[in-house]
Amino acid sequence: xxxxxxxxxxxxxxxxxxxxxxxxxxxxxxxxxxxxxxxxxxxxxxxxxxxxxxxxxxxxxxxxxxxxxxxxxxxxxxxxxxxxxxxxxxxxxxxxxxxxxxxxxxxxxxxxxxxxxxxxxxxxxxxxxxxxxxxxxxxxxxxxxxxxxxxxxxxxxxxxxxxxxxxxxxxxxxxxxxxxxxxxxxxxxxxxxxxxxxxxxxxxxxxxxxxxxxxxxxxxxxxxxxxxxxxxxxxxxxxxxxxxxxxxxxxxxxxxxxxxxxxxxxxxxxxxxxxxxxxxxxxxxxxxxxxxxxxxxxxxxxxx
Amino acid sequence: xxxxxxxxxxxxxxxxxxxxxxxxxxxxxxxxxxxxxxxxxxxxxxxxxxxxxxxxxxxxxxxxxxxxxxxxxxxxxxxxxxxxxxxxxxxxxxxxxxxxxxxxxxxxxxxxxxxxxxxxxxxxxxxxxxxxxxxxxxxxxxxxxxxxxxxxxxxxxxxxxxxxxxxxxxxxxxxxxxxxxxxxxxxxxxxxxxxxxxxxxxxxxxxxxxxxxxxxxxxxxxxxxxxxxxxxxxxxxxxxxxxxxxxxxxx
Numbered sequence: 001x002x003x004x005x006x007x008x009x010x011x012x013x014x015x016x017x018x019x020x021x022x023x024x025x026x027x028x029x030x031x032x033x034x035x036x037x038x039x040x041x042x043x044x045x046x047x048x049x050x051x052x053x054x055x056x057x058x059x060x061x062x063x064x065x066x067x068x069x070x071x072x073x074x075x076x077x078x079x080x081x082x083x084x085x086x087x088x089x090x091x092x093x094x095x096x097x098x099x100x101x102x103x104x105x106x107x108x109x110x111x112x113x114x115x116x117x118x119x120x121x122x123x124x125x126x127x128x129x130x131x132x133x134x135x136x137x138x139x140x141x142x143x144x145x146x147x148x149x150x151x152x153x154x155x156x157x158x159x160x161x162x163x164x165x166x167x168x169x170x171x172x173x174x175x176x177x178x179x180x181x182x183x184x185x186x187x188x189x190x191x192x193x194x195x196x197x198x199x200x201x202x203x204x205x206x207x208x209x210x211x212x213x214x215x216x217x218x219x220x221x222x223x224x225x226x227x228x229x230x231x232x233x234x235x236x237x238x239x240x241x242x243x244x245x246x247x248x249x250x251x252x253x254x255x256x257x258x259x260x261x262x263x264x265x266x267x268x269x270x271x272x273x274x275x276x277x278x279x280x281x282x283x284x285x286x287x288x289x290x291x292x293x294x295x296x297x298x299x300x301x302x303x304x
Numbered sequence: 305x306x307x308x309x310x311x312x313x314x315x316x317x318x319x320x321x322x323x324x325x326x327x328x329x330x331x332x333x334x335x336x337x338x339x340x341x342x343x344x345x346x347x348x349x350x351x352x353x354x355x356x357x358x359x360x361x362x363x364x365x366x367x368x369x370x371x372x373x374x375x376x377x378x379x380x381x382x383x384x385x386x387x388x389x390x391x392x393x394x395x396x397x398x399x400x401x402x403x404x405x406x407x408x409x410x411x412x413x414x415x416x417x418x419x420x421x422x423x424x425x426x427x428x429x430x431x432x433x434x435x436x437x438x439x440x441x442x443x444x445x446x447x448x449x450x451x452x453x454x455x456x457x458x459x460x461x462x463x464x465x466x467x468x469x470x471x472x473x474x475x476x477x478x479x480x481x482x483x484x485x486x487x488x489x490x491x492x493x494x495x496x497x498x499x500x501x502x503x504x505x506x507x508x509x510x511x512x513x514x515x516x517x518x519x520x521x522x523x524x525x526x527x528x529x530x531x532x533x534x535x536x537x538x539x540x541x542x543x544x545x546x547x548x549x550x551x552x553x554x555x
Contacts, residue, residue, distance in 0.1 A: 051400065053396070053399070053400055073402065076400070076401065076402045077402060081400045083393055083396060083397055083400070085393060086392075086393045086394075086396070086397050087392035087393055087394055087397075088394055088397065089320075089323050089389075089394060091323045091326040091327060092319065092323055096319055096322075099315070100312065100315055100316060100319055101401065103311070103312050103315050104311060104312045104401050104402045104403055105402065127326075143397075
């Protein structure tokens with residue numbers, strides 16, 4: 001796979017505060033790559049150094065084979081950016097913003113089609129200040145895509161949006177990738193990273209502590225699987241003894257919890273239950289997610 | 305470099321002009337207030353008598369005060385816009401496009417100069433109508449002098465905008481910096497009567513030279529007679545612009 005972004009040993013400090021300590025990563029062509037970590041971990045600084053809007057103290061960066069500092073002008077034509085908590089002029093109209101941006105690039109897509117794709121055609125004449133949070137973010141996506149960039153940078157795209165608007169934005173982001181554009185995003189929402197990213201890098205205190213696909217990371221760090229089911233049959237615990245310890249909780253019907261490890265564990269439980277002919281009223285599995293990986297790697301939750 | 309500068313320049317200038325007219329307070333404050341002030345002061349000072357340069361001591365020339373106020377309000381508006389744009393990340397977003405920083409700031413300066421001219425035209429119209437006989441000034445020459453003065457004062461505005469920490473303080477700090485400049489400009493008291501420290505300060509303030517040039521143009525003396533002031537305005541413009549380009553923060 002071809003790397004469109006290559007960062008090695010990046011470092012950046014503000015005064016005495018180390019924002020990025022030592023970051024190395026590669027982003028491959030056509031993937032959605034997520035930099036995930038808590039606020040203040042160095043996500044935005046890393047991304048801004050890669051975009052060329054911040055000068056790193058050390059390390060090397062290559063984007064599309066260009067140096068973000070030396071080749072800033074050429075790079076701006078080929079990348080699209082969206083900033084965290086960005087704004088536009090309060091009273092700029094949607095079409096005016098898109099029109100201004102269109103005039104700045106050598107190659108642009110059809111503005112009306114782009115607005116339609118992002119669900120903004122009805123808002124063409126609306127002032128920026130009258131847009132909802134989700135509409136503003138969609139406008140920023142439009143501005144980042146107007147020149148058909150090869151790489152798009154999205155910084156905390158859905159922060160502050162309600163779940164519905166967030167889901168709509170997720171659909172748009174996967175759409176960007178499906179059209180062949182590489183996406184580099186940051187987020188502190190694990191669910192977002194899990195839904196969107198082909199690969200993620202977990203960053204803390206300015207260092208990458210782990211990197212891989214969400215599935216691989218979960219498999220590696222959190223192989224635990226839990227099956228919870230309810231049954232009114234007798235002697236369920238004894239009949240399942242080969243699966244190890246079975247926790248039993250009384251209720252209107254008894255609830256049994258069985259813990260194990262590995263991809264095959266759930267299948268194994270189902271097989272034993274079937275073989276024993278146990279009648280099951282309710283059945284669910286608890287499978288760890290990226291959030292649990294984060295907790296395991298850092299010893300604290302992402303929102304701590 | 306030329307292409308770089310021009311890309312998006314006129315579009316951004318036109319856009320910012322439209323956006324400015326959508327802001328009722330700023331629009332009224334910039335265009336109408338100086339004219340109203342001019343009319344009120346002019347009437348209060350009995351401007352029916354032609355004012356000559358010998359009399360600029362007191363009563364001062366209401367037209368020149370109004371012209372300086374137009375320039376000052378342009379600067380205040382510029383400082384406010386820059387600080388709001390910075391705080392909201394608008395400057396940062398614009399800077400991430402192929403727009404050059406000079407284009408972004410240049411467009412704002414041009415917008416301010418456009419409204420300065422409109423405001424000045426209203427002022428002169430009002431003057432012609434209300435104080436006939438007094439307004440015998442060469443309109444073109446006076447306009448050019450106001451524009452040169454405004455440009456120079458705007459460059460000081462950039463310096464202020466560069467160091468203003470938040471949009472909340474922008475109005476306060478620019479008022480605190482700009483209004484004393486009028487007091488030291490020679491409009492109310494002749495500069496040679498000020499203590500020598502203040503004379504020095506007044507010499508590096510663009511308002512002083514703007515007022516001197518405007519008074520000269522008003523009195524009918526040519527620009528040649530005020531080449532020192534013209535040169536000072538240009539030098540101060542260059543100096544403040546250079547200094548603010550060093551200390552300017554985009555975010």
